[in-house]
Amino acid sequence: MKQSVKLIAGNWKMNGLGSALAEVERLRADLEAAPAGCRVALCPPATLVDRMAAAARGSKIEIGGQDCRAERSGAYTGDVSAEMLKDAGAGLVILGHSERRQGYGETDVLVAAKAGAALEAGLAPIVCVGETLAEREAGRAVEVVRGQVLNSLPLALAGRDYAVAYEPVWAIGTGLTPTLEQIEEVHRAVRAAMIERLGLASAAAPILYGGSVKPDNARDILAVAEVGGALVGGASLKAADFLGIIRGV
Numbered sequence: 001m002k003q004s005v006k007l008i009a010g011n012w013k014m015n016g017l018g019s020a021l022a023e024v025e026r027l028r029a030d031l032e033a034a035p036a037g038c039r040v041a042l043c044p045p046a047t048l049v050d051r052m053a054a055a056a057r058g059s060k061i062e063i064g065g066q067d068c069r070a071e072r073s074g075a076y077t078g079d080v081s082a083e084m085l086k087d088a089g090a091g092l093v094i095l096g097h098s099e100r101r102q103g104y105g106e107t108d109v110l111v112a113a114k115a116g117a118a119l120e121a122g123l124a125p126i127v128c129v130g131e132t133l134a135e136r137e138a139g140r141a142v143e144v145v146r147g148q149v150l151n152s153l154p155l156a157l158a159g160r161d162y163a164v165a166y167e168p169v170w171a172i173g174t175g176l177t178p179t180l181e182q183i184e185e186v187h188r189a190v191r192a193a194m195i196e197r198l199g200l201a202s203a204a205a206p207i208l209y210g211g212s213v214k215p216d217n218a219r220d221i222l223a224v225a226e227v228g229g230a231l232v233g234g235a236s237l238k239a240a241d242f243l244g245i246i247r248g249v
Contacts, residue, residue: 004205004206004228005039005206006037006206007038007039007040007041007163007206007228007229008036008039008040008041008229008230008232008245008246008249009043009163009165009229009231009236010043010232010233010235010236010237010242011066011094011231011233012043012048012066012236012237013045013066013233014045015237016044016048017048020044020048020237021052023237023238023239024042024056026239026240027042027061027242027243028056028061030243031059031061031246032059035060036249037249038246038249039060039062039229041061041062041064041091041092042056042061042062042063042064043065043092043093043094045066046085046088049063049089049090050089053090054089062091063091064090064092064123064126065082065085065088065090065093066093066094066097067093067094067095067097067114068080068082068084068114068123069081069082069114070114070116070117071117072117072120081121082114082117082120083121086122086123091122091123092123092124092125092126093124093125093126094126094231095111095114095115095118095125095126095127095128096127096128096148098130098169099172101128108147108148108151109151111127111152112151112153115127115152115156115162116154116156119156119157119162124160124161124162124163125162126163126208127152127153127162127163127164127165128164128165128167128210129145129148129164129166130145130167130169130210130211131144131168131169131170132169132170133169133170136170141168141182141186142185145186145190146189149164149190149193150196150197155197155198157202158198158199158201159198159199161205162205163208163228164190164194164206164207165210165231166183166186166187166190166207166208166209167209167210167211168186171211171212172210172211172212173212173233173234174212175212176211177217177221178211180220180221180224183209183221183224184225184227187209187224187225187226187227188226190226191207191226194207205228206228206229207226207227208228208229208230208231209221209222209229209230213230214244214245215241215244215245215248218245219248221248229249232245
């Protein structure tokens with residue numbers, strides 16, 4: 001099956017106040033003047049989802065959340081459900097990011113439950129996987145990532161709109177980047193695990209690369225086999241930097 005159109009998604013993490021919506025307006029104006037050859041998404045903090053969705057309405061910019069609760073509702077102070085994100089205007093949600101897995105002890109089983117909740121709410125999950133530096137140095141990168149894919153993707157994803165994002169933990173925000181050969185090796189292993197878990201329909205789901213993606217390395221990374229886009233951190237906060245990556249497709 002042919003792989004889907006590449007997806008460039010920006011993860012704003014815990015950054016952005018109302019004034020940052022000006023960057024969305026700049027991004028929108030540039031994309032309207034020169035349309036991108038890929039899907040473009042922004043995933044702001046929950047406080048901005050509604051306002052960013054309003055700012056992007058009528059454009060090709062998709063809006064997503066950064067996490068959701070597996071439950072639909074309940075006594076979970078401070079948490080956000082998939083339905084709440086959908087109601088605020090989101091169409092996507094990042095799940096299982098390494099900062100959630102490491103900082104909050106999220107397991108593959110929990111990530112799979114969240115992905116199921118996202119599907120039920122009408123959101124497309126972006127499920128993150130990735131190895132630590134110790135696992136990479138021990139030669140276990142492919143083994144670890146393969147296990148995360150097999151255990152973090154619920155069977156309900158088969159034939160649905162979703163993506164997997166490979167983010168080597170040791171490359172996130174460090175300026176370090178795997179070699180193109182290392183990226184290709186893991187992405188091929190991710191694809192094989194996706195197909196093993198969900199069938200041939202998963203041959204079309206994009207596998208994003210994340211981890212210190214910048215305008216100056218985006219074109220080379222996005223040309224690697226099985227790289228179906230990018231999950232971008234800090235470089236997505238400024239329209240000019242984010243556009244530099246988008247134009248690398």
